[in-house]
Amino acid sequence: MAQNIYDNADFFNGYSQLPRQVKGLDGAPEWPAIRAMLPTVKNKNVADLGCGFGWAARWLREQGAAEVHGYDLSENMIERARADTADPAIDYHIADLDTLALPKACFDLVYSALAFHYVENFPRLVTTIGQALVDGGDLVFSIEHPIFMAARHPHWIADEDGRKTWPVNGYAMEGERRTDWFAKGVLKYHRTLATTLNTLTEAGFALRHIAEFAPTQDQIAATPDLAEELERPMMLIISACKTGS
């Protein structure tokens, strides 16, 4: 079962102040990369796993999605999502992605942003998603990059030239990672990149496109702190297609 850190008051208060929570999708520098990997959603049924405040759910409806179902573990998040949404074609559900049940062959797109690294049983989730998608349906999701998550002490260090450098250790040792982020001991699950990709192909997904978010020169000009994201891969974005087999 995933840790419900989002209903920890300290975490929730800090998290709610992140640019991506205040400004929505445009507050997330990786959003243009994700958006470019999304299929057209007009008249399609979409599930958003880890929907948070519902920013993506509302955007998907603006793009013409028929129905959007958002799922999140956090009662705080779902409560705020419901309060911010006035659209009968968007439904929000409280659900743990580690025990999630979805209707079968019902969705054309499953979308998820920065949620799957909180899931302990990724193969179960991928099987559930595969069954919930129609044949030819799409799965597009972002996670923290395994290189970003692997180390025992995941923080910037300097190399001998003083250059920002990201430390990697324990990469092949999958499992729990605890970090302090707005609260002590936020629990995530490290999986290698190979494990993530192979779990998808073994469940009958064809890999379409991979992105490792890196800021553009325009983004760096607007937000100079983003330049450090050229040094390390922080986020992994994957689009995959459910094959009919």
Next chain:
Amino acid sequence: MAQNIYDNADFFNGYSQLPRQVKGLDGAPEWPAIRAMLPTVKNKNVADLGCGFGWAARWLREQGAAEVHGYDLSENMIERARADTADPAIDYHIADLDTLALPKACFDLVYSALAFHYVENFPRLVTTIGQALVDGGDLVFSIEHPIFMAARHPHWIADEDGRKTWPVNGYAMEGERRTDWFAKGVLKYHRTLATTLNTLTEAGFALRHIAEFAPTQDQIAATPDLAEELERPMMLIISACKTGS
């Protein structure tokens, strides 16, 4: 054009003493992982790109391959491969993978070990391989992992606990990387993992399986120094299938 470091005398002398060159395939700890990703080759035509001394070419023939064609930039390597091979179904060719020409729709399997990171123009090579494979043919190759290659100073450091830690910087900055390995300024080309995988899918390959080599407990018991390869991903192994589209 790829740098021909293998015909530098210092490099060649050092390189020739590596366990994987003295003992052949069984001297490479990642070989069991690669072997598990190879299709059956009985009666198949195989190309080995960067064939070196011909260890894999001879092994592929022992597995029943009909013909094996080995390609390598290095005259030293090809000369030694020819001297070590007495098999009319194995042909060796001197060829730069950056300008390689292959016969069309001729091979069932293209194999390559630790050669493609010396190639500057990877999309060209992948297109060439795609055209050389029959529909449904396989490409199985290993490269140095982009996480291993990215940093300006790619050597072990210690974290605050004294744990072996691998430094990453410049990950999103693709292109030349020069390192000293048996000779000064060995030239390799860094590409992100996303670029490598997307180049394959864009050329009509379906990704089958990815491995990031990590030693088994048995391997670590036999060769304790291998334990450090649990800390970082050093090698990336990819199997892909040419689709008929």
